[in-house]
Amino acid sequence: MALLRKINQVLLFLLVLTLCGILYKKVRKGATLKNEAVLPRNRKGNRTVQPTNAATAGAQDSVCWGAVAGLLRGRYDDAESPEDTEEEIPVVICAAAGRMGAAMAAINSIYSNTDANIVFYVVGLRNTLSRIRKWIEHSKLREINFRIVEFNPIVLKGKIRPDSSRPELLQPLNFVRFYLPLLVHQHEKVIYLDDDVIVQGDIQELYDTTLALGHAAAFSDDCDLPSAQDINRLVGLQNTYMGYLDYRKKTIKELGISPSTCSFNPGVIVANMTEWKHQRITKQLEKWMQKNVEENLYSSSLGGGVATSPMLIVFHGKYSTINPLWHIRHLGWNPDARYSEHFLQEAKLLHWNGRHKPWDFPSVHNDLWESWFVPDPAGIFKLNHNT
Numbered sequence: 001m002a003l004l005r006k007i008n009q010v011l012l013f014l015l016v017l018t019l020c021g022i023l024y025k026k027v028r029k030g031a032t033l034k035n036e037a038v039l040p041r042n043r044k045g046n047r048t049v050q051p052t053n054a055a056t057a058g059a060q061d062s063v064c065w066g067a068v069a070g071l072l073r074g075r076y077d078d079a080e081s082p083e084d085t086e087e088e089i090p091v092v093i094c095a096a097a098g099r100m101g102a103a104m105a106a107i108n109s110i111y112s113n114t115d116a117n118i119v120f121y122v123v124g125l126r127n128t129l130s131r132i133r134k135w136i137e138h139s140k141l142r143e144i145n146f147r148i149v150e151f152n153p154i155v156l157k158g159k160i161r162p163d164s165s166r167p168e169l170l171q172p173l174n175f176v177r178f179y180l181p182l183l184v185h186q187h188e189k190v191i192y193l194d195d196d197v198i199v200q201g202d203i204q205e206l207y208d209t210t211l212a213l214g215h216a217a218a219f220s221d222d223c224d225l226p227s228a229q230d231i232n233r234l235v236g237l238q239n240t241y242m243g244y245l246d247y248r249k250k251t252i253k254e255l256g257i258s259p260s261t262c263s264f265n266p267g268v269i270v271a272n273m274t275e276w277k278h279q280r281i282t283k284q285l286e287k288w289m290q291k292n293v294e295e296n297l298y299s300s301s302l303g304g305g306v307a308t309s310p311m312l313i314v315f316h317g318k319y320s321t322i323n324p325l326w327h328i329r330h331l332g333w334n335p336d337a338r339y340s341e342h343f344l345q346e347a348k349l350l351h352w353n354g355r356h357k358p359w360d361f362p363s364v365h366n367d368l369w370e371s372w373f374v375p376d377p378a379g380i381f382k383l384n385h386n387t
Helices: 002-031 054-087 097-112 126-137 172-183 203-207 273-278 281-295 308-314 341-346 366-370
Strands: 037-041 047-050 089-094 118-124 146-150 189-193 197-199 217-221 264-272 349-351
Touching (some): 089 097, 097 126, 118 172, 126 146, 172 264, 172 273, 172 281, 189 203, 203 264, 264 308, 281 308
Parallel strands (some): 089 118, 089 189, 118 146
Antiparallel strands (some): 037 047, 189 264, 197 349, 217 264
């Protein structure tokens, strides 16, 4: 298709060039005549008489070349807009007020480790949008291609129970991943990332994840967690549906999903927007949010998976998997849990999911995160490390 488009553009160029040549010859021929060319009526209704000379011919020639250039620019723009949309890698990431530095570090790590054409969709609430823009435009991130997107929490009204054991999981931006097609319109494939990640590999590899026919998304299976030799002391980690859903409830039992089924983590998502919309994924997720409000199916569960639980239900048995190295997680689960240094060097993406964030204290492997930290131009976001 690209070759055919190039051929069409060359043929168009030659056609316009031929027309310009004909026009030029006619103007030059007119220059040899001593009579004056009568032009159309002007805006006042009077005819204007203007000599046709070599200068006029040159001007006409310049206009013609300008038209060629403009037409080609237009053709390239028109022809490449869909292609650019395909070739762009859209990355959706939220920038919450109290942890905006996390999003900026993640963006910095992605941008610094790839030559791909990334467009960042930075999502925030209305009162943070100007701060997001200032942070990007007044820092080393000023060169990135980005779009700031407002998320209106009104869509969540009546869909969230206020009784989670982890109130931070109830923040509106935690549910942005449910509404990807409403925030990103012109892309077929989208990457969503939690803000507490660092990318060490080329994001192109993650984008190239193959989604099986009929699958709207790809996630990391919790069955693919690192072996005991790679990580120490991850006690109490939840990696099955039992850790997220309340199997005492009839509605959950009727799903027919074994409680020992391996869960997945929606902090890194590669999504197919066509399938997402076709399967009405957003509506399905909202349905389970509403059911939880009515029946308390998962809000008080051990996993605290307020956003994870409805995704586990909706995507059960209908998702593709991400290369495990592209989502090394649970770095924020326990401040005493550490991965081996060799393993971390091999990892493509690190995720500090859990309570212990790398910009706060206590935390682990925070040196890896800090190497990508972009200082806040406003001086509001500060690292809180107890040295």
